[in-house]
Amino acid sequence: METHQHIKRPIQIWLAIGVFMVFVQIVVGGITRLTDSGLSITEWAVIQGTLPPTNQVEWQEAFELYKVAAKKQFESLHADMSLSDFKVIYFWEYIHRLWARFMGFVFLFPFLFFLWKKWLPRWLIRNLGIVIALAIAAATFGWIMVASGLNEDNRTWVSAYKLVGHLSIATALFGYLFWTHIKAAQPTVRDAHLGQLRRFAWGVATLLLVQIAFGGLMAGMRAGLVHPHFPFFVEGSRFLHILNAGDTDLVNYESSAAIKAWVQVLHRTMAYVLTIAMLLFARRVLQSDISKRLRGGTYSLMGLLGLQFLLGVLTVLNCIGRVPILYGSLHQAVALLLFANLLYVIYQLTERRI
Numbered sequence: 592m593e594t595h596q597h598i599k600r601p602i603q604i605w606l607a608i609g610v611f612m613v614f615v616q617i618v619v620g621g622i623t624r625l626t627d628s629g630l631s632i633t634e635w636a637v638i639q640g641t642l643p644p645t646n647q648v649e650w651q652e653a654f655e656l657y658k659v660a661a662k663k664q665f666e667s668l669h670a671d672m673s674l675s676d677f678k679v680i681y682f683w684e685y686i687h688r689l690w691a692r693f694m695g696f697v698f699l700f701p702f703l704f705f706l707w708k709k710w711l712p713r714w715l716i717r718n719l720g721i722v723i724a725l726a727i728a729a730a731t732f733g734w735i736m737v738a739s740g741l742n743e744d745n746r747t748w749v750s751a752y753k754l755v756g757h758l759s760i761a762t763a764l765f766g767y768l769f770w771t772h773i774k775a776a777q778p779t780v781r782d783a784h785l786g787q788l789r790r791f792a793w794g795v796a797t798l799l800l801v802q803i804a805f806g807g808l809m810a811g812m813r814a815g816l817v818h819p820h821f822p823f824f825v826e827g828s829r830f831l832h833i834l835n836a837g838d839t840d841l842v843n844y845e846s847s848a849a850i851k852a853w854v855q856v857l858h859r860t861m862a863y864v865l866t867i868a869m870l871l872f873a874r875r876v877l878q879s880d881i882s883k884r885l886r887g888g889t890y891s892l893m894g895l896l897g898l899q900f901l902l903g904v905l906t907v908l909n910c911i912g913r914v915p916i917l918y919g920s921l922h923q924a925v926a927l928l929l930f931a932n933l934l935y936v937i938y939q940l941t942e943r944r945i
Contacts, residue, residue, distance in 0.1 A: 598775040599710050605701045606772040609722075612694045613765045614927055619687050620733075620761070621923040624810055625916045627668060628683035629749055630661035633741060635734045641692060643685050650674060653681065660741045667747050691730060698726075718771040725764040732757045745843050751811025758807040762800065762930065769931050773938045781882040783942035788876055792937045795872050798865045799933060803926055805858040810919065812844055814851035814858070815910035823859070862903055869896050876936075885939040892936055895929045 623629050633656045644650040654677045658665050665672070702719065705711050711719070736757045740749035783789075809815055818830045834856070836849040844850040869892065876889045902922040909915040 597778070598712070598715070601701075602705055602710060602715075603772070603776045605705075606768070606775055609694070609698060610765070610769045610772050610931075612690070612697060613761070613768055614924075616687070616690050616694065617758070617761050617765060617927060618920060618924045619683070619690060620758075621810070622916060622920050623683045623687045624748075624754065625914050625919050626680055626683050627664065627748070628680035628687075629737055630664055630740045631657055631677065631681040631684045632688065632737075633657060633660040635737075641689070643681070650678065653677075663743060663745070664740065664747045691733075694726075698723075715771070715775060718767070718774075722764065722768050722771065725760060725767060729757065729760040729764055732760055745845070747845060748811070748813075751808050751844065754811040755804050755807040759800075759804055762803055762927070765927060766930060766934055770934055770938065773935060774943070777884075777938070778943070780884075780939050780941065780943070782885045782939045785879060785881070785940050788872070788879065789937060789940035791872050791875065792933065792940060795865070795868050796930070796933050796937065798861070798868055799926075799930055802858070802861045802865050803930070805854070805861055806923065806926065808854045809858050810914065810923075812851050812854055813910075813914055814854040815907050815914055816912070817848055817851045818855055819907055819910040821904050821907055823856075859903075859907075862900065866896060866900060869893070882939065885936065888932060888936040888939060892929070892932045895925060895932055899925045899929055 632653075644653050651674065654674055657677065669676070706716070732753070736749050736753040739753045740746055817833055818826065820826050820830075823830065830852065833848050833852040836847075836852075838847045839849050839853075840847050841850060873889050873893050876885065881889075899922070902918060902925055906915060906918040906922045909918055
């Protein structure tokens with residue numbers, strides 16, 4: 592068992608700010624995807640890319656680079672795009688990258704200060720090392736994802752599979768940093784004796800992570816567009832025809848309606864599986880002798896689950912011509928909140944060890 596060393600309040604606040612910033616970064620990344628903004632910046636310039644174009648000549652140059660490097664997207668989707676329209680999509684990708692740089696500064700300087708003051712216990716230094724590794728991996732895979740859509744004649748957007756990789760790493764970063772924050776803020780728990788519930792909860796968390804990955808495929812392939820109806824049997828014969836279309840090219844999936852339909856089946860089916868699993872888990876928790884923290888966390892988990900299911904339905908129903916930015920972004924944001932809430936519940940059931 593580890594010694595319950597008190598973590599100073601400034602460190603707890605710093606970790607909470609970090610969790611919030613990662614949350615915002617993932618949500619902005621989702622908006623970037625839904626607004627077709629991800630290919631608007633055609634190079635990865637860590638230092639030079641801090642400032643956007645500052646005059647008409649630089650903006651026109653950036654626009655021309657986009658037309659060439661993202662030729663397939665430009666000709667297919669934005670052939671009538673004006674320079675002012677380009678500035679809109681550039682904005683979201685620029686904010687996404689600038690926020691990442693800002694996170695680096697917010698993390699680095701307080702970390703060095705706390706390290707100098709010797710306020711960080713060994714377990715926290717170890718955890719923060721993993722956080723740094725995940726952040727570097729997310730940034731690197733983010734560029735790999737963007738590069739998959741540049742100078743690519745067969746793809747209008749970035750690769751959905753690489754998008755899922757980027758999203759999965761970012762979600763792992765968010766979850767691990769949130770877990771580190773809870774551990775720093777709450778050194779003791781009262782429900783660690785409920786080992787069976789803890790194992791059940793980790794199983795539910797695994798399902799949720801798989802569902803988030805399926806959500807990434809839905810967004811990356813725009814799979815919601817093939818059947819914007821709820822439930823499945825509305826226009827069911829048409830949907831069944833799409834599923835059996837036979838054009839199942841997993842690599843060049845943009846022209847494959849069947850692949851997108853099957854991705855939608857996976858995501859929507861997993862929603863029911865996850866909902867049932869969470870309800871069964873909540874029922875078992877609430878029937879046990881538990882702390883107020885665990886009880887409150889379980890109730891909020893159920894509230895977020897209901898909201899997330901509703902947002903999923905609204906997102907699908909509004910996939911007419913394009914994925915709705917508002918509902919799609921909220922759906923992703925609540926998925927992260929649901930994941931964080933579930934981790935909070937799991938933490939209440941976890942015995943702390945070094």
